[in-house]
Amino acid sequence: MDISLQKSNNFSYWEHQILGQPFDFIIIGGGFCGLYTALFIKEKRPKAKVLILEKNLVGNTASTKNAGFSCFGSAGELLDDIHQIGWEKTADLLQMRIGGLEILQSVIPHSVMDYSRCGAFEVFSKDEEEQSRFQRVQENLDNINTDFKSILPNSYTVKDLPDKLKFKGKGIFQAGEGALNPFKLIRYLEQKVRTLGVEFIKGVEVYQVDNTAENEVNVHTNKLDLKCQVAICTTNLNSLKLPEVDCQPARAQVIISKPLPRSVPKEVFHAMNGYTYFRFVDGRLLLGGMRHMDMENEFTGSNNNTAPIIDQLKSFGKELMGFPIPWDFSWTGTMSVGPDRFPNIGSRKNILYGLKMGGMGVAVSPYIAKKLVEHV
Known part of the structure; x- marks a missing residue:
């Protein structure tokens, strides 16, 4: 039997008409940054053929976690x-x-992502080290507000903490911060780019991207090989092991309570130098972070919760509210971190990359996407 006609990727005629032809752009990673990049490419070049490759059902590292x-x-x-x-x-x-948050709000209607500019507190516990840090931050507030006046939407101020917390005293308040629903945001972005003609393949993992000819890039996955003129890597992790990028995975563990039997604050909260954070959603306490308590083991891409971190989060939740918290469930997300908090944005021939959001993907991904699209 002659089987020489079978294509190596086993595409049918119908699949080959779309997926078997070279794309103008293949975007690796279907999280926030990849979706914004696809959107801005189609706005700039409406006829461009754009494909997004995503390993998971949705951008599963940090975008929805x-x-x-x-x-x-x-x-x-x-x-x-x-x-x-x-x-x-x-x-x-x-x-x-x-700048990224300004782009986000210009592109996404507030209503579709449950956006609220509710303000944010930085809170400090009563132990000596935390109070010393609180004093140091207060001493530098005037300089921060003055030197960043042209950038900040609002000044940082010292303000009484909400009386609905057991934590009493004062914190540092920033009125310009807010909250949103990340899953609704990513779902809206995906629907929007699909209407613009962007194609998706999910459940594939890219392991290599290479240039074999001018204006031709080969994208190799665990299930099929594809060609394009430009490949753009926007995965939160450096899965392609690009030597230009110095980053590693860091796990974020999150727990959420059952509905609480009392009214709760509307603001969002930072604690422990940003390593811990909490907010209230639908009357529940959402609490995450604490990776600084077990830093060595939290530099991982594993999606398993661990007892040391979850126990610390539960203890902190009880301290915040002053009563035992009825916890509902937990999850993990994976961010990408490096020696500093700057994202890596760059290129190598016809391969562009925007990586290492450092836990600030909601804010910086629209900015990174805009920068990437300047090169196309």
Whole structure:
């Protein structure tokens, strides 16, 4: 029997008409950054053939696993950035985050993502180390507000914490931050780019991208091989092991309570230098982070919860509310981190990449996507 006619990817005639032809752009990663990139390409080049490859059913590392903060950083986090990379680079990073949030709100209607500009508190416990950090942040607030005045939507202020928390005293308030529903956001983006003609293949993992000829890129996956003129890598993790990118996975563990028997604050909250965060959703306490309590083991792409972190989160939840919390369930997400919080944006021949969101993907992914599309 002559089987020489069978194509190596086993496409049918119908599949070959769409998937067997070279694409103009193949985007690797169907999370926030990949979807924004597809959207901005189609706005710039409406006739371009665009394909998104996604390993999971949805962007499954951080895009839909995060806590739904529309944030650009607490005053304490900015102070840490200033000490690490200086005032000028921190200003660049802050502009990137706030600029990304402005793009997000210009593209996505508030109603479809349950967006609320509710404001955010940075909270500090009563132990000596936390109170010392609170004092240090307060001492630097005037400088932060003055030097970043042209960037910040609102100044950071010292304000009484909501009386619905057991935590009493004051925190650092930022009125410009907010909250949203990340799954509704990503679902809206996917529906929008589909209406513009963007194709999707889900359940495939890309393991190699290479240039074999000018204006031709081969994209190799675990199930099929594809061709395009330009490949754009927007996965949160450096799955292609690009040598230009210095990053590693970091797990974020999250728990959510059952509905609580009392009214709850509307704001979102940062704690422990940004390593812990919480908000209230549908009368429930959503609490995540604590990876600094077991940092070595939290540098992982594993999606398993661990007892040390979950126990710490539960204990902190009880401390926040002043009564035992009836917990409902938990999950994990994976962010990508590196020696600093700057995303990696660059190119190599016809391969572009925008990686390492550092836990700020909601804010920075629209900005990164805009930068990537400047090159197409």
